[in-house]
Amino acid sequence: MTTQRPSSNPARRSEASRRAILTAAFELVGEVGYAKLSIEGIAARAGVGKQTIYRWWPSKGTVLLDAFLMLSGGQDGEAALPDTGDLEAxxxxxxxxxxxxxNDPRYDEPMRALATEIAHDPELAAAYSERLDGPMRELKKERLRAAQRAGQLALDLDLDVAVEMVWGPLLNRWLQRGGPLTPGYADSVVETALNGLRPRG
Amino acid sequence: MTTQRPSSNPARRSEASRRAILTAAFELVGEVGYAKLSIEGIAARAGVGKQTIYRWWPSKGTVLLDAFLMLSGGQDGEAALPDTGDLEAxxxxxxxxxxxxxNDPRYDEPMRALATEIAHDPELAAAYSERLDGPMRELKKERLRAAQRAGQLALDLDLDVAVEMVWGPLLNRWLQRGGPLTPGYADSVVETALNGLRPRG
Known part of the structure; x- marks a missing residue:
């Protein structure tokens, strides 16, 4: 019977509901697919009323986006790409x-759902770009800038193109099921992006 | 009243129906989106009975795939990438x-529909890979092999990785709406893929 008790603290109760909703959305989309994901289903799984969800989110796509944000811990800005000094590694x-x-079945379907909704929904794409992809891209560019300062990357690179050169082939092969995604493929993409297709003298 | 008259030639009538169905599917998906595309709708637009469609195709996804094959002329094997001797150009x-x-509105929605269905449907992805993407990829690799013979590309390239290095970033940016698709972006992707991210001595 202290103020720590969750049910007596509206902010904490609210945060607990929010996490329950986002977890439910992530789990459900993996089980039933995006087409059959519904606000009603999320509400039932999370043990909240569906009005609670509608109060915070305009659509199931935005719920899913927030679920990814929660999972990626992307809102605290503490993430960074590793920097051992060896860019290739x-x-x-x-x-x-x-x-x-x-390749993790827990993530595959939810990530496909988000990616294909973005493909069809410019508003969700804008929210994704602003809140998830944009900050992630900035971390990637920051790592590439450090490599430029260390003389490991060309100084006249367009860093947005460079980011897509490293990450685009992987995402494209995954989404379009163009071939197996293996650690060896990841290595080969990194080496080929760094060295380029032309012979090095 | 000759054997040339379409209605008296079953093979020709059949081919005319096939083209009408594929054209209708392509137009309709651009107008209503994939979710609302139906065999009934395609049949009505094409002026055929829906049993005619079910006789030839098991699903709307396979109709759409054949529509793309018809448009790309991909079945006659005559297409090839340009080869002026200047790979970069x-x-x-x-x-x-x-x-x-x-960027063409006539193609954007149908191509998004196909790409996102492939993301969710491994069977359609396999058909796409075998009938459309595979032959296209072979043409791309053939052009890269010619460049290797001309000493313009490294001989130890993994050509599948090389193909994704050139085409993947473009497709990924388009599908995920990661930024504007401009001729300048296309040029930059080609230059960056060829030269690589590392400085060239």
Whole structure:
């Protein structure tokens, strides 16, 4: 019977509901797919009324986006790409982790759902870009800038293009099921992006 | 009253129906989106009975795939990437054409529909890979092999990775709406893929 008791603290109760809703949305989309995901279903799984969800989110797409934000811990701004000084090794570490995540059945379907909704919904794409992809892209560019300062990358790179050169092939192969996603593929993408297709003299 | 009259020639009548169905599917998905595309709707637009469609195709996804095959002329095997001897210029030509196509409202929605269905449907993805993406990828690799023979590309490239290095970033940016698709972006992707991110001595 202290103020620590969750049910007596509206802010904490609210945060607990929010987490329950986002967890439910993430689990459900993995089980039933995006087409059959519904606000009613999320509410039932989370043990809240559906008005609670509608009060905070305009659509199931935005709920899913927030679920990813919660999982990625992307809102606290503390994440950063590894920097051991060896860019090639660091990028391989990151891309191998991405491969493992994309191959994890818990993540595969929810991430496909988000990616394909973004493809069809410009508003959700804008929210994704602003809140999840944009901050992630900034971390990637920050790592590339450090490599430029260390003389490991060309100084005249367009860093947005460079980011898509390293991460685009992986995401594209995954989403379009263009081939197996293996650690070896991740390594090969990193090496090919760094060295380029032309012979090096 | 000759054997040339369409209605008296079952094979020709059949081919005319097939083209009408594929054209209707392509137009309709652009107008109503994939979710609302139906076999009934395609049949009505094409002026055929829906049993005619079910006789030839198991699902709306496979109809759409055949519509793309018809449009790309991909079944006659005559297409090839340009080869002027200047790989960089040729790839820019090809990627600029892809940018123009992706920015064309007639193609944007049908291509998004196909891409996102592939993301969710492994069977359709396999058919796409075998019948459309596979042959296209072979043409791309053939052009890269010619460049290798001309000493313009490294001989130890993994050509599948090389293909995704050139085309993946463009497709990924388009599908995920990660930024504007411009001719300048196409050029930058080609230059960055060829030169790589590392400084060239």
């Amino acid at each position: 660091d990028l391989k570490t990151v891309l191998r982790a991405t491969v493992a995540e994309l | 040729d790839l820019k030509t090809v990627l600029r054409a892809t940018v123009a196509e992706l």
